[in-house]
Amino acid sequence: MRLRLPGWPWLVIGGTLLFLYGPVFVTGLFSFSDSNVAGFPLRALTVRWYVNLWHDPQFRESGLFSVKIAAVSTVIAVLIGTPAALAAARSRSVGMRFLSGFYVVPLLLPALVLAVSMAAMFRLLNVRLTFWTVLAGHVVMSAPLIFLVVGARLRGFDWSLPDAARVLGASQVQAFLRVTAPLLAPAVLGGAILAFAISMDNFVVSLFLTGGSSTLPLLIWSRMREFFDPTVNAMATLYIVMTLLAAVIAERVSGLRATRAAS
Amino acid sequence: MTSVAGDPVAPAAVLRNRTHRRSIARLLSTVALAAPLTVWLAALVAVPLGILVVYSFWRVVAFQIVHVYSLANYRASFSRVFLRALENSLVIGLSTAAITCVIAFALAWAVRFRVRRGKNLLLLAIVAASAGSYLARIYAWRGILGAQGAINSFLTAVHLTSGPLGFLIFNRGAVIVALVNLFVPYAFLPIYANLLAVDPEILEAGRVLGAGPIRNLRHVALPLTAVGLATSFVYVLIFATGDFAIPTFLGGPTGLPAAQVIQSQFGEIFNWPLGAAMAIVYLLVLGGISALLAVYAGRRSRRLAR
Amino acid sequence: MAAGVGAVAAPAAKLRVEGLRFRYRTTEALAGVDLAIAEGEFVSILGPSGCGKTTLLRVVAGLLAPDAGRVFLSGRDITHQPPERRQLNMVFQHLALFPHLSVVENVAFGLRFQGEPKRIRSEKAGEMLDLVGLAGFERRSTHQLSGGQQQRVALARALVTEPEILLLDEPLGSLDFAIRKEMQAELKAIQRRLHITFVFVTHDQTEAMAMSDRVILMRAGAIVQDASPVETYLNPVDAFAASFVGETNLLQGVVESVAAGVCSIRIGGARVRVAAPDALAAGAHVAVSIRPEHITLRRAGAPATIAGRVENESFVGPEVLGEVATSIGLLKTRESAVRAPVGRLGDEVGVEIDGSRARVFLLDASA
DSSP, rough: OOOOSTTTHHHHHHHHHHHHHHHHHHHHHTTTTTSSSOOSOOOOOOOHHEEEEEEEEHHHHHHHHHHHHHHHHHHHHHHHHHHHHHHHOOOOOOHHHHHHHHHHHHHHEEEEEEEHHHHHHHHTTTTTOOOHHHHHHHHHHHHHHHHHHHHOOOOOOOOTTHHHHHTOOOHHHHIIIIIIIHHHHHHHHHHHHHHHHHHHHHOOOOOHHOSSSSHHHHHHHHHHSSOOOHHHHHHHHHHHHHHHHHHHHHHHSSSSHHHHHHH | OOTTTTTTOHHHHHHHHHHHHHHHHHHHHHHHOOOOOOHIHHHHHHHHHHHHHHHHOOEEEEEEEEEEOHHHHHHHHTHHHHHHHHHHHHHHHHHHHHHHHHHHHHHHHHIIIIOOHHHHHHHHHHHTTSSSOOHHHHHHHHHHTTTSSSSHHHHHHHTOOOOOGGGSSSHHHHHHHHHHHHHHHHHHHHHHHHTTTSOOOHHHHHHHOOOOHHIIIIIIIHHHHHHHHHHHHHHHHHHHOOOHHHHHHGGGGGOOOOOHHHHHHHSSSSSSHHHHHHHHHHHHHHHHHHHHHHHHHHHHHHHOOO | OOOTOOOOOOTTEEEEEEEEEEEEETTTEEEEEEEEEOOOEEEEOOOTTTTTTTHHHHHTSSSSOSEEEEETTTEETTOOOOOSSSSEEEEOOOOOOOTTTHHHHHHHHHHTTTTOOOHHHHHHHHHHHTTTTTTOTTBBGGGGOOOHHHHHHHHHHHHHOSSSSSEEEEETTTTTTHHHHHHHHHHHHHHHHHHHHHEEEESHHHHHHHOOEEEEEETTTTTEEEEEEHHHHHHHHHHSHHHHHHHEEEEEEEEEEEEETTEEEEETTEEEEOOOOOOTTTTTTEEEEOOOOGGGEEEETTTOEEEEEEEEEEEEEEEEEEEEEEEEEEEEEEEEEOOOOOTTTEEEEEEEEEEEEEEEEEEOTOO
């Protein structure tokens, strides 16, 4: 189907990519600018904002906190999401199908509603807001993602493989460990990396469920409200680079491989 | 499981029990696998939502939350402030969803049907664009659209303008631009996945049978991609409407987003029950619109195909 | 059920099943199956899709638990043993090669559970790969192999643990025609060499006939006939068996008279005389099976022939397959192409039927 515009596909693609990556490049550019103000023309290049960041105790603290939350919540999400995906693959019962729909609800509801309702519950039960409350909230967002990713892998799974292992002498547990698990591992890993990145970037849920401590996004949020703080540019650039890397690695390991094969 | 060796003929009842036992064991193991996630989500999503509903009926008296039941909060939700905020958010959400889907559709079409080599790299680039801090992105837009931001300083430096253009930021347009930028990669995926299932020969058949490019798009391509489009549209609508950081930072005085109004009930204003009621109203409105859209898309795709 | 001619009733049967029943949702996949297979036999289980042959195999393998009945391997009751404890192996329809393991790791997989040390496992796997003609392929990944090569890996994997019997579930279905023929011969050769009992499931009757010592024909969860290939072909037990195995013309008619082993049957507008047991009574509705090779085409009007016209003919290698319209129906014929054809397309011919080779079956509701 050709419109009268020759070369339009690449125009669309190029233009859109430029648009999508624009903010990324600009932030990165200005993070090296030796000026308190983000703007052209660039007077000089410097890395002092990064150096400032390195010496910034708040950055260290909230960075560490975010990483801890992300790591632990991802592990928990994998531990509870993967078995659920296996259960959904094994059973076609009405109950299981209903549960599969229920598991996806956290990804569909506006984050604000989720955060607010969790906060309301904690308040009602007089639960103090700590590391554990933030963690619980993050798992709520990650576990369904793991469920979906592993579930998608299981849909195309060849169940005659563990059957073959059993006929060859493996018990059910051995067949799972030696055949099913290694084949699921790439999907689980890809999902985990995505979940980690999403947890690091989580803003709304963290906003409502942290007590005194701060996550990295919350730190950026509070710094942003003070207008001209160039270290935010540096923080933002670092952030973007790291999550971009995570996305690339996740794709490498699983994910788009299926889309590629189909196209 | 040992065999019953030496036993001439086991009674049918014993055999049936064994099969019965095996299927019970299987059922139990499935339940055990699904239990952790179910319990977690029930405790942290279902129960809290229920509690939110309960909260919405309570009241605040002298900065204390009082457990008295009334519909007062719901009446208060329909105040001008909240309704205007809701309308604002919905307008932003619908515009964002529409623009995002058009761009994502064009992009997906181009990649699916017109790109021969380097497809994998392109796909990676598009998906990777969704990575990157949400907040940092907002900050970046300020740096691009602001009075001393990239665009303005560039234009001034090359003497195209004499002063900063004020209309670039702190209005609805800026909010929509930032939201579209955020959501295009996410909207791209369902649409692209849908297009993968479309055989290019079907489109060629449409042309051969006499449909021009626009007609072909409308009568052949769109019905086939309705599902992906609808999914993306509803998805972007939900998240764009509910966003509160972007409108807060880039929207300026043109109007509070509903999310901000709700959030302030839980923050400074300390009227949790009212906030709860607003959240519920918001959920219902959004849910209703999404459901209507889904039904409309389903019916439309069938009609268009005729 | 019908244990036909040739069923081995040896007390030391390698594999024996009794009264197997299996119900899947509302269908009876196995409706009481009894079977005995002797050591070293190559037996095919043949039937249309849905007849229960794969279900039977999976019950024997232990992947399904029967609702009723028993399975005995070398005299031991294994009905409730899990698959890993049974001393048998299976080659799956789509081979089920482990994609995350190399060729030799695939083959050696089962040896691990027999407690063999690693060195011995690699040795045995290497020997088995040699046997199936894949020496040197050890380190390869399974995706790099052709269809025939993957087959051999699956076979090697199943044989290396020295199972008492080998079950094969339509393993050659996905192969090209030429490779399939080759693999059939190889499977047969390997089976003879190792003297392992093979139970081979297929829906392709030429395959079953070519490879087996015995053919077990199944339909709707029950065994219809259990006999050697030749016996099944020449003496099918009912109309279904006659039409499923080999080509045939299946005609319906009414018995007019029976005398001295010869039956006169009215079919359509003509009368056919066939050899038939005296047990048939006049007036009985029957199905008559006449194989194409037992029909000869003569000049139109020749004595003892039925008038017909050639409607279709196709030249297939050394033969001409024809369709001749007669008063008893559209008959499939098969003539050697070497001899001068009696009738070409559109010609009138005389159809001569060798009644002594026809088979007659009483028609009941199921035929």
